[in-house]
Amino acid sequence: MDERKGPYAPMYYFIVNPSAGSGRGRRVWKAIACYMDLHNIEYEAVLTGSVGDARIAARELTEKKRQPGLLIVVGGSGTVNEVLDGAVLHGIFDLGYIPAGTGNDLSRCLHIPKRTIRCLKKQLYPRHFSMVDYGVLSLGSSEISHRRFMVSAGMGFDAAVCCAASASRLRGIMGRLGLGKLFCFLLGLCQAAGCRSSRGYILLDGVKKVEFNHILFISCHIQPSEGGGFVFAPRADGSDGRMNVCVVSHSSRKRLIPVMLQALTGRFKKHKGARMFECREVSIHTDAPLPVHVDGEFCGTQTDLRAECISRQIRMGI
Incomplete structure (x- = not known):
């Protein structure tokens, strides 16, 4: 029975x-x-x-x-x-x-x-069950639009890659061949050449403000990886009620190459131009509009975002 x-x-x-x-x-x-x-x-x-x-x-x-x-x-x-x-x-x-x-x-x-x-x-x-966090991304200075996410959200270079990947007919073919990560890496190399940077800042938990001159991308992680296995936040834990924020800021686009290589191999470490932060919520401002993604889905361009982690509200059987 x-x-x-x-x-x-x-x-x-x-x-x-x-x-x-x-x-x-x-x-x-x-x-x-x-x-x-x-x-x-x-x-x-x-x-x-x-x-x-x-x-x-x-x-x-x-x-x-x-x-x-x-x-x-x-x-x-x-x-x-x-x-x-x-x-x-x-x-x-x-x-x-x-x-x-x-x-x-x-x-x-x-x-x-x-x-x-x-x-x-x-x-x-x-x-048994696992209680999992999710994130809420508020778009725009007035925060009139909100999107939930389970993996990551962010703006800049990684969002531009997500947008290009979703528009490419090769994505599905490369994925079926087991070459999805390689495809995203090569696509990232193409996007890096024309990647736009901006001055801006992040405000962590409404207290700590950190300014940057050449923001290439900012990603907010509930889970460690995005883009088919690029580990930009190796310390992220999807059940701890906190986000890991990765900021890559440098005047040279070439700095994106070692960042992608490290993320591709799962050995992302601190190096010049990349910084990691941990928080429950973060406000982001850039002087120039940058592309935005939520779980790999393109959400247009913005100058202001706010991301918040909602702790352990999703129950999944494992």
């Missing part, structure tokens, strides 16, 4: 991006649906068709807070970002994740199994 049956059995809601990973999302979902049907486990599924659909589906599924239930995302980091951003949160948010994208930074940071069915079983029959 299935232990999931009975008056207190949880309901499983899937939000699936079939296009994630250049079609990998569809293949992963077929395997999941087959397992769920074979074991007579009740579930509902929403398959997205375009950008924004996952956000709408998450809002509709959570605004009335049906309980008990688990919302499981099948897709990449961008799909998870949409679901988190669209969900109506009523305290602790029960979230599951089965990776099907190209970068999969979140699954890497949370040590989620790569094999689909093994990963699904972790969601259905968790041995």
Whole structure:
């Protein structure tokens, strides 16, 4: 007899991006649906068709807070970002994740199994739960726009790379070949030549102000890596209620090359032009508008941002 049956059995809601990973999302979902049907486990599924659909589906599924239930995302980091951003949160948010994208930074940071069915079983029959942080990014000096994120958000060079990657047709092909990190590195080299810098400052927890003359990028991390495995914040812990902020500021764009190489190998260390900070919230100002990203999704250009860490409000079975 299935232990999931009975008056207190949880309901499983899937939000699936079939296009994630250049079609990998569809293949992963077929395997999941087959397992769920074979074991007579009740579930509902929403398959997205375009950008924004996952956000709408998450809002509709959570605004009335049906309980008990688990919302499981099948897709990449961008799909998870949409679901988190669209969900109506009523305290602790029960979230599951089965990776099907190209970068999969979140699954890497949370040590989620790569094999689909093994990963699904972790969601259905968790041995214990992990309470995970998420971030909120406020855009603009008036902070009229807000975006949640689970991995990282920032502005400058890394956002420009994210924008170029999302627009490239080669991203999915290189990802399927296992060359996603190499693709992002080469794309970063191309973007570095024309990378724009700006004067500006950061304000940590409303107390400590640090000024910079040549900001190339600022990234705020809940999790250690971004961009498909570039570890810019090796000390970041997604459950400690704090963010790690990486600031790279230097007059020479060539300084970006050793930064990328170190991040690519996971051995990011302090060196000239790169500084690390830890805080619960940070306000960022740049004199010139710089591109902004949230979990790898391009959000236009801004001069003012504020990022805040929301501590341990997402519950994930592992």
